[in-house]
Amino acid sequence: MLNDVNEHKIQGGQTKKSLIELYTDIQILKKQVASKLIEIEEEE
């Protein structure tokens, strides 16, 4: 899935609300991934 998302461009189809919501969720997810990485680094 990650590769798919990484390699393919997002085109069209954006609804009026979904872009902003998607952006917000990406932000949250990024935070979560960053925290996970910190945890892993700490464990190491």
Add this chain to the structure above:
Amino acid sequence: MSNTIKIDKLYDIIHDMKDNIDNCEFSKQELLEFQRCLDVLEEHVKTMIIEQSLLDNEQLNKDINDAINKLKNKQEINSQNTKEKDIEIPDILTKSKEERDLERKEKIKEREVKELEELLQKSGNVENFIKAICKEELKSDEKYQQLVDRCVTCFKRNGYIQTMDGKPLFSIKENSGLDFDENESTKKILSNGGTKFTAVYENKPKTVSFHGYEPNYELIDKYGELVIDPQLLRELYEYTLVTDEVASEQSELLDIQSKLGDMKYVKENYRESKFLEVDTDIQKLISETAEYINLNKQDENIPAKDNKFIRIFNNIFRKKQIEKENNNKNVQKKYQKNKIDTIMKNIQQNREESPINYELIYTMYYTLAKVSTEDKEEKGYGLFEKLDKNAFIKSLGENEFDEKTLDLMYTLSCSDKIESTDIQKYIEDNIQSLKKDMTQQQLKVAKVMGKKNDKWSELSNRTKDIVRQGIYSGKDIKNIFKTKEKIQEKEKYFDVEQTYGIDGINECTALIILNILENCKNNREITQETLQQLIEQGDITKDQSQEWQETAEQISRIWQGKLKNIDSER
């Protein structure tokens, strides 16, 4: 796999991930890859939001700058705090876990602000705004939701509508029932990478419609001035008058040409002696009729003083019918009846072929009858009395003969015998007279046509000026959304009937539309010509020219829609 990922699908994936990340086992490598992937996605989404948002609103830009300043202040405070902490705790290894977490978070913030600043340098306020409103730090700020709302509103407004210099021509009305169609086939990727949507109204796709949209009044006002320009209106009105004049003169010319054609036809037929053949028949008929009347004294008074000559034949015919009833065995009378039928048929046929033929035939028959009667008078009986001109005309009853024809008819009726040269002279005189009339009329038509061309030239130049002004003024539009009162004020301009003394507003606006807006070809030509001049003068670039061209066409459509609405309301 399709190279297009639907945003809804992507949203579901991300949303799902966000809620379930704690339940997933990721290696450090996977997490780093995921992080890169999210960075890429984040950039894509940012770009799309920027491309599809309208953010040239001054108030909005002010809010953006405020938000950015607030973020910068926060960053400064954070960095000061970090420095203070650095002084207090020189050795990072001695810090607690909480302290180290705090420090990492500060670093993340610093990185984000750095990115923001880079973006700030790269692009304008629009991207900064998007960046700023999406920062989680601002979520606690009460302004955050307002900003997001505004952004969404702008996006909503501009997802579909074409813009000019970054401003929409018109936007979707609140509670209009319009919404974006999610169907893949109804959207277009624009050349600038943005997405253009087709709006739907009451579940039906509606690509362009005035209904359901809030017009951008200032822009439309500018074009309204174009349409209601008093000088232009006056010129349009004058042009209409001249056009009517041309039509009237042309119609008269056609009428003369038609009469001339008819007269030439009579001339040709007369030369072929077609009429004279009929004359022989009528002479025989009249002779026989006179004889018949002479033999039946009780019928002496018919139909000498009756109206139209044609009634003579009708009466005779009626008499013949009565006679037929009385004496069916009379073969000679039967022959006469058949003869009358044939002649009546001929007369009717000639009458249908040409009124002028009929006129001439009538004249000839009448004269023949009179001459014949005078001949008979010598023998003691007569069909007609001697008539003066007034009595002669009266004897014709209601008729549509002109003065010239009546003169001829009377002259002929006074003659002792029919002179073929009289008829020929009459025809020739008529042809010459009509030719003269035609030449005069052709001159008149040429004169009014010249006047019309001059008027069109003035009108065309004025229109070009106004279109140019409209295009220039379109550049300076600052405020996009205005109150409804503005358009209501504009309605007053439509009351040109009183202001400019032009009858019939709908006719007037229809004329304008016909000449300037609705007539796409002319409008487009005028606009293209103007834009070309502007490019040559270095006032605008080719790209701007294209954009303005589209704008002009868009405005045309708005006005057409508007006029339709006005018409239907009336």
